[in-house]
Amino acid sequence: MNADSAPLLETAGLTKHFRLGGYLSNRILHAVDDVDLAIGEQEIVALVGESGSGKSTIARLIARVYRPTGGEIYFRGRPLSAMRSRSEQLAYRGRVPMIFQDPYGSLSPVYRVSHGVLRALKLHRPALSKAARDEVAAQLFESVGLTPGSDFLDKYPYQLSGGQRQRVGFAQALASNTELILADEPVSMLDVSVRIGLLNLMATLRREMRVSFLYITHDIASARYVADRLIVMYAGHIAESGPTEDVLAHPKHPYTQLLLSAVPDPRAPISLPATSSVAEPPRVVDPGEGCRFRQRCPYAIEECALVTPRLRLLRPAHTAACHVATSDIGVPAKEQAATSR
Amino acid sequence: MVVTAPVLAVDGLSVDYITDRGAVRAVDGVSLEVAKGEFLGIVGESGCGKSTLLFAIARLLSPPAEIAAGSVRFRGRDMVAMDEDELRHVRWRDYSVVMQSAMNALNPVMTIGAQLKDAIEAHEPASSQKIRERSEHVMRLVGIDPIHLASYPHQLSGGMRQRAMIAMALVFSPELVIMDEPTSALDVVAQRSLMLQIKELQRRIGFAAVFVTHDMSLVSHFSDRLAVMYAGQIVEVGATRSVFEDPKHPYTKGLMQSFPSISGPKERLVGIAGSPPDLLQPPAGCRFHPRCPSVMPRCRTEEPPFYEEPADLVRCHLYDR
Ligand SMILES: Nc1ncnc2c1ncn2[C@@H]1O[C@H](COP(=O)(O)OP(=O)(O)O)[C@@H](O)[C@H]1O
Ligand SMILES: Nc1ncnc2c1ncn2[C@@H]1O[C@H](COP(=O)(O)OP(=O)(O)O)[C@@H](O)[C@H]1O
Ligand code: SF4
Ligand SMILES: [Mg+2]
Ligand SMILES: [Mg+2]
Numbered sequence: 310m311n312a313d314s315a316p317l318l319e320t321a322g323l324t325k326h327f328r329l330g331g332y333l334s335n336r337i338l339h340a341v342d343d344v345d346l347a348i349g350e351q352e353i354v355a356l357v358g359e360s361g362s363g364k365s366t367i368a369r370l371i372a373r374v375y376r377p378t379g380g381e382i383y384f385r386g387r388p389l390s391a392m393r394s395r396s397e398q399l400a401y402r403g404r405v406p407m408i409f410q411d412p413y414g415s416l417s418p419v420y421r422v423s424h425g426v427l428r429a430l431k432l433h434r435p436a437l438s439k440a441a442r443d444e445v446a447a448q449l450f451e452s453v454g455l456t457p458g459s460d461f462l463d464k465y466p467y468q469l470s471g472g473q474r475q476r477v478g479f480a481q482a483l484a485s486n487t488e489l490i491l492a493d494e495p496v497s498m499l500d501v502s503v504r505i506g507l508l509n510l511m512a513t514l515r516r517e518m519r520v521s522f523l524y525i526t527h528d529i530a531s532a533r534y535v536a537d538r539l540i541v542m543y544a545g546h547i548a549e550s551g552p553t554e555d556v557l558a559h560p561k562h563p564y565t566q567l568l569l570s571a572v573p574d575p576r577a578p579i580s581l582p583a584t585s586s587v588a589e590p591p592r593v594v595d596p597g598e599g600c601r602f603r604q605r606c607p608y609a610i611e612e613c614a615l616v617t618p619r620l621r622l623l624r625p626a627h628t629a630a631c632h633v634a635t636s637d638i639g640v641p642a643k644e645q646a647a648t649s650r
Numbered sequence: 651m652v653v654t655a656p657v658l659a660v661d662g663l664s665v666d667y668i669t670d671r672g673a674v675r676a677v678d679g680v681s682l683e684v685a686k687g688e689f690l691g692i693v694g695e696s697g698c699g700k701s702t703l704l705f706a707i708a709r710l711l712s713p714p715a716e717i718a719a720g721s722v723r724f725r726g727r728d729m730v731a732m733d734e735d736e737l738r739h740v741r742w743r744d745y746s747v748v749m750q751s752a753m754n755a756l757n758p759v760m761t762i763g764a765q766l767k768d769a770i771e772a773h774e775p776a777s778s779q780k781i782r783e784r785s786e787h788v789m790r791l792v793g794i795d796p797i798h799l800a801s802y803p804h805q806l807s808g809g810m811r812q813r814a815m816i817a818m819a820l821v822f823s824p825e826l827v828i829m830d831e832p833t834s835a836l837d838v839v840a841q842r843s844l845m846l847q848i849k850e851l852q853r854r855i856g857f858a859a860v861f862v863t864h865d866m867s868l869v870s871h872f873s874d875r876l877a878v879m880y881a882g883q884i885v886e887v888g889a890t891r892s893v894f895e896d897p898k899h900p901y902t903k904g905l906m907q908s909f910p911s912i913s914g915p916k917e918r919l920v921g922i923a924g925s926p927p928d929l930l931q932p933p934a935g936c937r938f939h940p941r942c943p944s945v946m947p948r949c950r951t952e953e954p955p956f957y958e959e960p961a962d963l964v965r966c967h968l969y970d971r
Contacts, residue, residue, distance in 0.1 A: 359837050360808070500695050500864045501905075501909050502864070502922050503695075503925075504909075505907075505908050505919045505920070505921035508910075509919075509921075528838050530911060530912045534910035571838045571839040572911075573845075574870075574912060576913060577913060
């Protein structure tokens, strides 16, 4: 692979299985199966899906918390499995840091909130003097909207709101030579009124600090707000992926359609279905062939139980893994709206 | 028109937390009514006093919280004056409460069936046959296979645990169900499905509901009326549709500017700058004035009363005309 034309990060056939019930058991949970994704420079890619669909597992694989069961991850064209030296691994961790969901659990109550930023600076930028570290830390706090930064350095977590704590998480992620931030549901535990500020912050950081984001969420509306591209996960597989606006305007996978219908939209006319569906996403233990969505799918045909659908290109740069979904490629634009369901 | 007495009438209710720094007034002079079978939504950011208000209504407050003023009438009887013994007769049987986190409210070492049995027996003697029938009935009502009566909470998904909580709240067909952010811990699909279920049950059983959430968009299609709470006070109340179509209070407008949409043109949202005040020292005048984009000089000193708009009550000087 040519490092110059390669995307910032790419996965090929990425797979992670967990053995259930100890070493003697042979029941295998398929958390992530055969995932190909790519994230470009200064790009925000949203990974969307219900809980249990494998989103965090993908983030942890990319962060090297887990080893893949199969497949490979490439950073600037270089396979992670080839990064053997400690210094190379440390540099990678600095370039691809992670932000977590829980703003209350992720900061230790006994340290000042600048502790993590200062530690990251020491680790990843050892040339900085102590005074310089304090200065950079204050600047980082300012860049995530904690102003004046120097006032926030000495605060303790209990003095900060949930939204402010999550901003500290962003500052920490920016303290190394950051290129890609893995943001695992960074706003889902915050108030709605606070979320939007953090989504705006992601857009600003992408522009001004020139970083990319893998933004993980179950909320497709917030994904639309910040992301250039969407990847929809279902039960460990990619169900659909493409440019955000194209996926929203022409959702091809029935699961994407379900996700869209779940978003509360006060601007839409009232339409309450007569009965509610209580189906849950499956835990994927020893799956056989077939589409993993078929039990919940209103359009399932016989083939869906027999053959696992592969991602097909159905519109420009837009793929979906569904036997029933129709292709719009070669269809004149005017007719597309009518044919895509 | 037949005028029926409201199921719930709250009048001038104030609640204080007694702390060593002084009294924190978390609920300040709240009045509201809920009619039979009505769905009232209460929205506001964290820390605005929503849970405290619900706990006060349900008479579940414990020290350091105390009711400082006001009354809570449930079916015409003043709950504030009732003692524990009297309360035991109405609580759970006539009204019930669903908490934010089933993980905290359910007992982790008891099966769902055993917890339902406890809840039933605490209120009336019943044969084990009867208990089983009723337990199976409420589990089916909320869409859980009665097989899960034998399950422990950790064996259920988040969505199923919340459903189990609702099943528990419905064992006696109460007239009022009080719900404190019952869907907040769920993902969007599970949340939607639970909301639909709650609405369906409400239609079928006919209970009135008071439903609290920080996410205004969530109740848009579900509540009949909406009350917006800020810093311990209700600042706007009206029919849900009219509040959404024409929000009046600058705080309500800010909340409306907080959630992205999946339809229509993509627009930049700003949310609401700053955060709710420390209720130990709430701002003088209008409590929202430090964050308000429309603030006027009088807002800093003069507390706005409720102004009557055609479809709404709104507590903001902009409507003094
Ligand atoms: N360390 C682990 N051991 C066993 N199973 C796991 C582990 N981590 C995740 N899983 C399982 O893998 C699936 C995907 O989980 P996860 O990646 O956390 O999903 P999401 O982040 O989309 O909610 C789930 O069924 C989960 O129970
Ligand atoms: N145990 C307590 N001691 C002192 N103050 C409290 C306590 N619990 C809550 N409060 C105060 O009451 C306010 C309202 O809290 P709460 O009712 O939980 O709000 P909400 O449910 O809207 O998030 C908080 O801002 C806090 O100041
Ligand atoms: S009273 Fe004044 S400060 Fe308060 S919301 Fe209205 S305009 Fe804003
Ligand atoms: Mg996750
Ligand atoms: Mg609360």
